[in-house]
Amino acid sequence: MNSTSADIYEIAMGRWSRRLSRSFLDFVAAPSCGSLIDVGCGTGSLTLAAATRYPNAKIVGIDLMTDYLTEALRNTATNVRFETGDASALPFANDSFDTAFSQLLLNDLDGPAGAVGEMVRVTRAKGRIAATVWDRAGGLTFIRLFLDAAAILVDGSGEDLRKKVFDVPYQNEDALFDLWADAGLHDVDTTTIAVRMDFLDFDDYWQSLLGAHSLIREFFANLSPELAHDVQQATMRAFLGGKADGRRSLVASALAVRGIVPS
Structure with missing residues (x-):
């Protein structure tokens, strides 16, 4: 049986992204209710971690890769829905969410600033915007x-x-800080998160x-x-x-x- 993009990702990076999700959510410190969007959700590691942590929140995961958004994934959590869409042109109205976050996406985009601008656009005033990328x-x-x-x-x-x-583009915390500041965000903060993985x-x-x-x-x-x-x-x-x-x-x-x- 041929492996899908989702299968390959899960074998390689899914184990890492699931562990990263927990520490990243600690850093994001999103409100425990309201509406959240995971931009570039991939196979749903961060989306589902947020669904578990915030059972009273409504969470949207969106990704351009349709192979990632399997039926099994779509039916995993009752407070989550998954949609197909472009991070640089999110199909949502202004001020639709209380928190927008993205995990392991920005360094794979041709225009990361556009995606950040879209996250800001769809998030309400005083809402949180957060992202993480591998320290490659x-x-x-x-x-x-x-x-x-x-x-x-x-x-x-x-x-x-x-x-x-x-x-x-983003090889250190300063570069990410500047990206967030240039997007007009306030109280910008950065950190480095370590994730340990065991191989058999x-x-x-x-x-x-x-x-x-x-x-x-x-x-x-x-x-x-x-x-x-x-x-x-x-x-x-x-x-x-x-x-x-x-x-x-x-x-x-x-x-x-x-x-x-x-x-």
């Missing part, structure tokens, strides 16, 4: 193990891959890695069998750290920002 350059150890090996072993294209994955063994890690980013999957699939073997073995040595195969715990960090819509 300094905080994604489980991806860096592979990318560093690829950069060393594969002339040219390995280094190019590392640059493409890590060279994103190298195979568990490897399957997660290959689903983590489409560029990584495509790069590895296009290597010659000999070079693919060398890159995988180098990554495995880095993962094992000189010890026998087995459970490993790796940490990723995410950058988060929040602000208040002015009156």
Whole structure:
């Protein structure tokens, strides 16, 4: 059976985003009732975490990828509805929500400022706007193990891959702060959130890695069998750290920002 985009995402990043959601909601500190929107909800990690935390709230999850919004997901929580839509042109009226948040979306958009502007537009005065992105350059150890090996072993294209994955607009808290301030938000605050993940063994890690980013999957699939073997073995040595195969715990960090819509 062919894997869907949602299946691949869940294997690779779903485990991370579910853990990140809990800490991110602590930082957002949204009101326990009212209406909330999760922009770029993906497979619903943040949306469903918010539904559990705020059972009296009405929550909307919206994503452009229809494969993510499965029927099973749509029927998971009674206080949630999922819709298909573009983060840069949200299909909602002005002042529709009390809180708008987004997890792991902004660095994958061509125009992040437009999406932030839309979040501000659909949120009422004094409402909260928050987002988090992976700290790709300094905080994604489980991806860096592979990318560093690829950069060393594969002339040219390995280094190019590392640059493409890590060279994103928002690489530190200051950049996110400026994005929020430029959107006219008040009381802007930032933080870094650490998430720890256990992998059963190298195979568990490897399957997660290959689903983590489409560029990584495509790069590895296009290597010659000999070079693919060398890159995988180098990554495995880095993962094992000189010890026998087995459970490993790796940490990723995410950058988060929040602000208040002015009156």
